[in-house]
Amino acid sequence: MSEIIETWFDQPLLFTISERHVRGRLVRLGPALNTIIAAHNYPPVAEKLLAEALALTVLLGSTLKDEGSQLTLQAQTGGGPIELLVCDYRGGELRGYLKFDAERLVGVGADPTLFALFGEGFLAITFDQAATGERYQGIVPLEGSSIGDAAEHYFEQSEQIPSLIKLAARHDAEAGCLAGGLLLQHLPEGEVGRDRLHVRHDHPEWEHAKTIAATLKDEELTDPATSLETLAWRLFHEDEVRVQPGVTVSRGCRCSIDYFAGVLSKFPEGERREMADDDGLVQVDCAFCSRVFPVSLGEIAAHD
Template identity: 85%
Template sequence: MRRNRFCCGHSASCEFDSVSDEIIETWFDQPLLFTIAARHVRGRLVRLGPTLNTIIAAHNYPPVAEKLLGEALVLTVLLGSTLKDESGQMTLQAQTGGGPIELLVCDYRGGELRGYLKFDAERLAAVGPDPTLFALFGEGFLAITFDQATTDERYQGIVPLEGASIGEAAEHYFEQSEQISSLIRLAARHDHEAGCVAGGLLLQHLPEGEVGRDRLHVRHDTPEWDHARTVAATLKPEELTDPAHSLETLAWRLFHEDEVRVEPGVIVSRGCRCSTDYFAGVLAQFPETERVDMADDSGRIVVDCAFCSRIFPIPLGEISAPN
């Protein structure tokens, strides 16, 4: 069998073929980062399983909403894993322009992932089992925000929710806001054994500042990118969500003609940051008169966390004013 270079971050250098087990393989809830230097391409692959099921278990989502949230959470991990600041946060928000999905919010911070959907159940049921992005959101918009904690900088791009999927809308974001040509593939399905499984691929042409590449808007001859994109576009949804194949196997199937450097990303876990102490600290920032107005007849402020679908009743006496 032909052998090619496939280098991983687990050792200084390694070589394996499609049947080799020389490297640790990545399966669920951990992105695989890779670069193809000869093509001036970087990418990420991820497949969510246990973490995804933990997130959606707090809600009673219908199948259409579950699939949408699964794909959005995968997209959030793919984009969040590009943060060089490990304490930074990436937030994805999609808001309706008249569709049954009123709001979709996901965020990623240092491997912690959370997300939720707000929707009109009756109208969502009417769009059928395989609705278009327009049927879900109408003329909505997608906002992608990167918060760099160490530098206190924020970058945000807002684009219309256009295309066949939320992944295509994110491709438009990179084209318009970052001038980076990108390919995004997302898939989600329900597996009888693994529960809800969602997977995704992000492939990008390296921008200016990385191995000396020029911004794409000043380049028209990009055969390396055209080749990589064409190959990556052959990836099937069922391959992204198939628990039988590792992410390294998918990368090998796609790019075995080239030398590919792979590195495991940060392990992903459910990361809702809600707690009584946290909410009490937030409420302490409000003037006392406003806190009194928020309280119910029993003297408690009731906080509903949409991410984890839990209720936090906080007595006014347990909220201390900030020093």
Template identity: 80%
Template sequence: MSETRETWFDEPLIFTIAERHVRGRFVRLGPVLNRIMAAHSYPPVMEKLLAEALVLTVLLGSTLKDDESQMTLQAQTGGGPVDLLVCDYRAGELRGYLKFDAERLAEVGPDPTLFGLFGEGFLAITFDQAVSGERWQGIVPLEGSSIADAAEHYFEQSEQIPSLVRLCARHDAELGCVAGGLLLQHLPDGEVGRDRIEARADHPEWEHARTIAATLKDEELTDAAASLETLAWRLFHEEEVRVEAGVAVSRGCRCNIDHYARVLAQFPEAERQEMADDDGIIQVDCAFCSRLFPVPLDEIATRH
């Protein structure tokens, strides 16, 4: 394994096993996760769901190559108590929000299934590429026992890349909410433009790597005493593994009065007047950070 400084919290670890045509990412969220959670008082089952979704967002979003591109993960209900789950990632900035019906949540018990939470819902993963201006979106049903299962289905259906996704979260008495995840993928063998005949789920090299990675325990992913490099070494100590630290993650709510003034300036003046109160203020409620932003009408006028 190549040498690197050790990675513990709020920073992905990228690794490659070239001889097995395998790439992967670990991430463990702690302080950043708790800053995001502090905006709302989520019950334990919702805290766990959002934490795992935020880990998945980092695993996927950290694959972006430039600072202006954005990855958005959104899960919507098909009749369950969760109405909306949305997270996004841009240049290391992470945010997330979950909306749910407390009464319906109480009816599904303390350990609900994914179907119990969402019903026949769907998972949408969107990549907005800043350089090319392209938007790419994959939508799959929320099937399986967890968000991780749905993510594997996304890779299978939308990208045809054999993948293993592991996500877990727990509440620690000292650290608060801690969550970790692993994304492992099999790369096609050959040059760009050739048939991807080697990128298949039953390839022996992929089966070998996947079987080893599947032995990883949830408690290892959230163990604050073990660095991410340690986890990679435990799993693949018989392989030549190249590792590098990814971009550090921070709480990234981009909400401020200046931002909302620019957004509101796109609305017709008559609509802005209807939104405003008697003092000429539009109160914008940010669901991500649970704050109200008062935007004066005359502040919006300067954006034209």
């Protein structure tokens, strides 16, 4: 293990085990997560789902090479009470929200299956590459016991990268909502990028690392008294593990009146007037931060 630097909240820990051709990510979200969900009044079941999805978004987003690249995770219903889940990550900026049927959500119980939440829905994961302008998207069914299972299926089908994903979330009396996650991936010798990879799924080194990682408990992922370096050491102390802190995570809703004015300026002037109310304001509702932004026609015209 390299020098201990102690990573705790809102910053992923990147690690590699070169002898086993494995790379991994660990993250524990706390203050940033609570800032995101504070704008909404989610019931416990919805809060836990979104918290785990946000942890997954950070794990996947931390694999992006360029700061301006973006990872978007979207889960859409196939008839369940969760109608839409959207999270995205760009350069450490994280945001997400849920749209759901509150009455139907009550009926799924305290520990629902993924099918009970979404029905026969789907998960879409999109990588937008800033340097090349390319977009990679994979869509898979929402299968398995958790959204992490569905993401594993994505890597299996779309990327051909054997992966293990563990997610956990809970509410703490002092720290508020906590969420943690582990992403472990097997890469061929010498491969460190996110190109399409073809590897053997029965590789003994990968199976060994995967078996060990699977022993990680939910309470360890969300334990505020345990650093991420300590978790990595507990799991892989038999190997040489190289660790590196990732980009610090913060709430990243990019909404502002100026931003919306710029977007609305692309509409013809007649359509802008139709959107405006009697006071000459276009009311823009941001689902991410649960706020309404009144944008005047004058502010929109200033962007022409």
